[in-house]
Amino acid sequence: MKARTVLPAAVMTAVSMVLTLAVVVMWLGTAVPWPVALVVGLGIDGGWLATLAYERRLAAQGDHNRVVAAVGWSFGLLAAGVLVAHAATAGASAGAWLAVAWLPIAAKALWLVHGLWERTALTPAALNAIRSIQQEARDEAAVARARLRAEATTEETRLTAVTGAGARVARVQAETARTLAGAWKELETARQREDTGRALTSVTGRVTPGVTPRWDLPVWGPVEPVGALDAGPALSDAELDTLVDDIRHSEDPALSYREMAARFRASGHSASEVRLRAAWKRVV
Known part of the structure; x- marks a missing residue:
């Protein structure tokens, strides 16, 4: 991962330095000898490179200096300004130079991203520990979900069984109620018939001669509650x-x-x- 962040920044920085050096040599080459223009261009690139190296050294020590960072951004802005100024006077090739004028700023931004990655990077041991913790959490969550599904299935089965048993009990009670209603209907019919008492009296007359019992079959209907007995005053x-x-x-x-x-x-x-x-x- 370190190579993925540092390599683009290094490549873009090198390209920006080459372009800056070329533009400075082309600009100043017509006014001063080309060795002088080369020294000026190398000075800009060298200052940028030295500032970048010092920033990287501070970052490796876990430190940060705002002045050094400001100087580094100043060199980046200077290189970008040189490229933009050259594009403004390039005539037909102005578009091509403007297309690469952002490279110094992009290089500084990539170095910033690389520094952020270094400050948040973890060792392989820490990453393995994090993966183990995450895997353990996923395992526990899967077990919990399986337990909940099993409990839900069990509860559904129990409710189904209880509902079925309740339905069977209701059917039995309804059947019993119908049977009792039929029996009480038969008793009521027998009680209201005129020959019921005579028939019963003729049967019992042989067993209890001289006694004429009064037969009253049970009546199906509401009953009146009996009041509680008065206990009276308590004894001393x-x-x-x-x-x-x-x-x-x-x-x-x-x-x-x-x-x-x-x-x-x-x-x-x-x-x-x-x-x-x-x-x-x-x-x-």
Whole structure:
């Protein structure tokens, strides 16, 4: 990668220097001896090359100097200006010289790109580590996606099974409801018939002579809720002790706790199991 960035910059710099030297020699060659013009051109190129070398040395040390960078750009702009000025006086070949006048600026830009690459370049070990981390992340993501797809498939299968079971239960309940409705309809029909009571009485008359039972078949319909029984006021400890003692000694020998509790509740009294057992302990 280093050769890909440094080679174009070096080639473009060399071409720019050659063109600058040629233009300076052609310009000054008519006014001064050509060795003098050659020295002037080499001076421009040498200054640019020296500044570039110093910039590269600072970049290799991880440093940067704005003054050196400004001098380097000044030489680049000077070379580009020489080429543009020559193109302005070249006449018919002005277009060709303008086409190459941007090369010094482009060379400086390529060296800037190469410097940016050097500041961000990583060693092969670091690149391998980054590739390993990225591959591990991709593997984990693939495993997570596979797990999610498997869980989604499992959940879909479970929901399908539950839905099918619910549908079967609903069909069974509907069938049972239809069967019960038919049975209650038969009972209602039998209850409303006039000869049902006589038929049942004739059957039971042989078993219970002299008794005429009244037969009422169950009625299919709404029922009315029964209100809760009024428990009445709670018994005090003294009253509870007296009741427990009376029930316990109502027979001889005295009743056990289980028998006493059964008679206590059968007589209509109410008390919690804790209070009743405490009263039993106090009495005994």
